[in-house]
Amino acid sequence: MKRKILLCLCGALFLSASAGFAAGVNPPCKTKYPIVLVHGAFFKDENLLGINYWWGIPEALEEEGAIVYVTQQDTFNGVEERARQIARELAELFAVHPEWRKVNLIAHSQGPLDCRFLITNLTIPGRGAARNCVASLTSISGTHRGSEMAELLWKLYKGIPVLGPAFGTLIAEAVNAFASVFYYNEEDQNSLKLLYNLTPEFVINTFNPNTPNVPGVYYQSWAGKVKYISPWHADDLIVGPLWTIMKLMGAGDNDCLVSVESAKWGRFRGVITGTDDGVNHFNEINHFFGVTPGWDAEAFYVEVVAELKKMGY
Secondary structure: OHHHHHHHHHHHHHHHHHHHHHHOOOOOOOOOOOEEEEOOOOOOOOOOOOOOOOOOHHHHHHHOOOOEEEOOOOOOOOHHHHHHHHHHHHHHHHHHOOOOOOEEEEEEOOHHHHHHHHHHHOEEOOOEEHHHOEEEEEEEOOOOOOOHHHHHHHHHHHHOOOHHHHHHHHHHHHHHHHHHHHOOOOOOOOHHHHHHHOOHHHHHHHHHHHOOOOOOOEEEEEEEEEOOOOOOOOOHHHHHHHHHHHHHOOOOOEOOOOEHHHHOOOEEEEEEOOOOOEEOOOHHHOOOOOOOOOOOHHHHHHHHHHHHHHOOO
16 A cells, blocks of 8 residues: 555656646646545545546646545445545555645545544544644535435335345445455445435434534535436436436435535535536546536646645645
8 A cells, every 4th residue: 555655646746747847837736735636435546447536637637736646445435434544545645745744635425524524533643633634625516414315225225114124235235245346355345334424314413513624624615516417418317317316305406416505515616517418426527537518627626726726725
């Protein structure tokens, strides 16, 4: 793990130095503190297919002068477990780079909950309280009030006598087995805890009251929004049913997995809608594979990071 981090960071430093020459003496994304991208549930960069979660985004930021690291916490686990893994990753990063004082976190989906738990409740081994090691948290469609989709699945699991728990446990075991292969022996997963941790019941009643924002850390957020379902876009075969279920569950405007209201946290910066049928939960991280009609994800993240730089982060 340490060797992998060292190699990644050396590459990032080389790219950022090269970008400095390409973009000029003062590249727009050369922030005071490095950028750490924190993934959501179900997927991450280290996988059997080699598909990056943040498709093309780290490279776009590095080309504009940023130093970027992508976390690899569990894909199917609860918020606390994932946050503790991020703390260990950051500890290794700070050990490699003792000159780093803080980092800027940019997180998507479940990732912002992981980051909030980290900042409020955890320490980073060798560096002390995480709140003193994080300059900012930028949340992209974070589940700050849960997801109606998770609520539906949890109700099906808990509400159907005998069959619900039995079927849910079977799926959970299959998911855990899948993770052990697809994510290179990722073990000790808990997909049922993941699901419950994304329900409005848990986030609103348990998580939020026990995870207040920390003074001195800058919190900001964006939401995604699907405007309509287009028969001409292949990804809408997946997005359309999810978006419709979210609407029927009372989510209101949503990106197919997270509502606009749930995404708001800290300083709410607005709704990303693009110029076509909107920006769905997958488009927000430049998927599927960079095909995002009417929306330039790479340019968006470059602008976000450039603004963090201007703000002194």
